[in-house]
Amino acid sequence: MIDVDKWQEIFTSIRRHKLRTALTAFGVAWGIFMLVALLGMGQGLQNGIEHDFRDDAINSLWIRAGKTSMPYKGLKEGRNIQFDNSDYDLLRDQFPEIDEISGRFYVSGSQTVTYKDKNMSFSTRGVHPGHQTIENSVMLEGRYILDKDLDAFSKVAVIGKIVRDDLFGKEESLGKQINIGGTIYKVVGVFKDSGGDDEMRNIFIPVTTAQKVYSGGTQLHQLMVSGGNLGLREMQVLESKIHNTLARNKNFDPSDERAVRIFNLAEEFQQIMGLMGAIRGLTWLVGIFSILAGVIGISNIMLIIVKDRTKEIGIRKAIGATPGSIVNMIMQESIFITSVAGYIGLLLGIGLIYAASGVESEYFRNPQVNLGMVIIALLVLIITGTLAGLIPAIQAARINPVEAIKSD
Amino acid sequence: MIQLKAIHKSYQTDYNSLHVLKGIDIDIKEGDFVSIMGSSGSGKSTMLNILGILDKYDEGEYFLDGHLIKNLSQKQEAHYRNHLLGFVFQSFNLLAFKTAKENVALPLYYQKVDRKERQELALEYLDQVGLLDWADHYPNQMSGGQQQRVAIARSLISKPKVILADEPTGALDSKTSEDVMNIFKKVNKQGITVLIVTHEDEISRMTNRVIRLRDGIIESS
Structure with missing residues (x-):
């Protein structure tokens, strides 16, 4: 059911403070816009990096022969290591966990x-x-x-x-x-x-x-x-076992990391994904704080509005308005402003991400906003709108009608 | 209708305590038309605020239409104000951004009366105070007397048992004052108890009973 009077009250109040409301609403819209844009860009970064890894099997070890850096069993350091078919056969036969x-x-x-x-x-x-x-x-x-x-x-x-x-x-x-x-x-x-x-x-x-x-x-x-379906830990174990096996076969110190270099793509991938997680966390943090700034703005403006309307609220109380109805009135206005502003910010954010969705470059491609993000952003909006209105609303409900009516 | 028994009220300031009401006993019957007189500082405004459940008292008992008005929740206070009392203020206190009709209808909004019914009743009450043609005007488009008549219509629409008026003619010239008082008389004839706080003898003379306050006690009643 639509309560015409409630909406009328809200619109009347907004119309009386057009510029103020617009400026505050901009704060919230900007906050949500930032959140969505940052999240979308973060996703683009992740897509780019994942794409970069598509070149090779993610679970793979790349083994290169190098130069020994330590003397071993009477052999001098600085010896060149050269792989041959025996190494291939050895690894293939000795490690059933190797997929290819x-x-x-x-x-x-x-x-x-x-x-x-x-x-x-x-x-x-x-x-x-x-x-x-x-x-x-x-x-x-x-x-x-x-x-x-x-x-x-x-x-x-x-x-x-x-x-x-x-x-x-x-x-x-x-x-x-x-x-x-x-x-x-x-x-x-x-x-x-x-x-x-x-x-x-x-x-x-x-x-x-x-x-x-x-x-x-x-x-x-x-x-x-x-390594097929091996996990990161198993890949790390495999990596060190391979290193040791090659050390035995090629006669170098097993602790000599330069004789044979193994590049663990799984580890690399995991590290970058970990970094991505951190970036995403940071993104949320920045986004949430931008929204928070907007919300504090709304809260502030609502406090001023309540102050402005002290006399009016006093009159309403004198003719029978309950504290609950006053709280409702202020909260609804706050939630309304936050929601509308936030929605606009959300649309702009999504618009930006869509506009950038064709972008493809190294480490950045196809930024996206998924439904989950949008839902969370909307939830954040409603919660923040409520919080923003809460303090001013309680303030309004506490107004003493006698003093309010006397004031001018 | 209204019984005050040994009401005391003090205001605490930072340095001292101001004893405003020093044991007030009043009994006002239903349908009475009473004026409360006293110089400023006599405690008449404080008394009106207590009667209007806008302020609390320290000691004594206040019965309104048989209900003891003491230690009520804000919600209950609002309920009694809304259903038993109608207020008329010296400075009219209409909401500037609402039309006469909307102002009059406002108390019914808090009684959760249907919108359409509210508007019809508002027009009816505006008619009673002779302002039907002004229904869609805003307060700042009306004279003081007209605004006060709108305020009276607003106080009447919730069908209260008591009308409390705080210097209702204080901001009006004598001709409009008389008009307003005539409306109060008419209201009183319908059986509604009317209480007017005033310091003008011409006004109190038009009421049936005069209660005089002096330094927080009743001098005569």
């Missing part, structure tokens, strides 16, 4: 890649089949490198989307032969990678083929493993 594993053999320098009359330069890497999952490569057509390619030293190549577009244009690429640094390979697959254009300028060939053709012996330049 791959070595990488970098064919040195950029190789000239030729198809028909086109010569271009792309980097070529020898990999294991597990490389696909760890790099998060998605097949557009054909297939990835398979175990049988490794066994047979097949001269097959999986090429990135950009390689295909550059070399073949609109022409069909699957089954075609390309020349990589003097050796002919058959294209068996095309992939895309959300890691960006550079990732799609790569050509992958079987690791065994690469070692053989480019005289790599059994060398591997890099190892990478993914």
Whole structure:
């Protein structure tokens, strides 16, 4: 049921203090606007970072060989560590918790890649089949490198989307032969990678083929493993176990962190997510305090209005207004102003976020406001509106009619 | 209708205590038309505030229409003010941003009377004080006498048993004063008890009973 008189009272009061009300309402609108904008931007930041990680399997360890930094068992420090197939086999056999594993053999320098009359330069890497999952490569057509390619030293190549577009244009690429640094390979697959254009300028060939053709012996330049559904702690345990195993196999001090460097993407991701949590917390804090400032403004203005209306309230009390009805009158006005102002702020905030929703850059993309945020913002509004009106309303209810009526 | 028994009232100031009412005994019958006289400082305003349940007393007993008015909650006070009493003030005390009709209807709002009925009754009471044509005017568009008549209509609309008027003619010239007093007379004829605080003899002469206050006690009644 709509109480016409109550609304009339509210509008009359607002109309009598137009500028004052507008300025105060602006404070609240600004507070809510800030909250929504900050939350949306925070979400954009998070989206950006999550997107950045999409390039690779989040639960992965990237293992690089380095130089020993400590003497070990009579061996001097400063020794170069070089991975080979035995390390790959060791890790694969010893750690059943490893989901996928791959070595990488970098064919040195950029190789000239030729198809028909086109010569271009792309980097070529020898990999294991597990490389696909760890790099998060998605097949557009054909297939990835398979175990049988490794066994047979097949001269097959999986090429990135950009390689295909550059070399073949609109022409069909699957089954075609390309020349990589003097050796002919058959294209068996095309992939895309959300890691960006550079990732799609790569050509992958079987690791065994690469070692053989480019005289790599059994060398591997890099190892990478993914942990499937392992949690962060389990990934950290796996990381240190791998380090120790490699130390034994390569004869370096297990505490030598420079001999083999393991980059734990899961840890990295977790850290950044932790940072995001902190940013979000800060966002809320700043937002809530902006609203608080607005609310104190409303409270202040309502106190002044109550003071202004002392005589009127006294008269109302003399003709039978209960303290409850006076409290109601003031509170409703406060809640009304807060709600309307807050709603406007909310709409503006959402509008800003929508306007910015196309933005895509590193670490920031697609800011969003979700329903949860909006609901919380609205709740904050109603609660704050109530709080803002409470003190002035109680003040109003305490007015003594005799003194109020005498005052001018 | 109104019984005051040995009412005492003091005001505490920072340095001393001001004993304003020093044992007031009054008995006012239903339908009486009474004026309360006294110089300023005699305690007549304090007494009116106590009668109007706008102020508390320290000692004694006050019965209004058989109800003991003592230690009431603010809500009960509001209820009695709303249902038993009507107020008329020297300075009219109409709400400036409301029309005559809305001002008159206001007490019924606090009785939760339906909006339409409120408006009809307001017009009826404005008619009684001869201001039907002024229903949609705002107080500042009316003369003092007219404003006071609106205030009287407002005090009557809740069908009170007692009208309390504090110097109702204090701000009016003698001609309008007489008009206002005639309205009070008419109201009294309908059986409503009317109490007027005044310091003008011409006004008190028009009432049926005069209570004189002096230094917080009743000099004659």
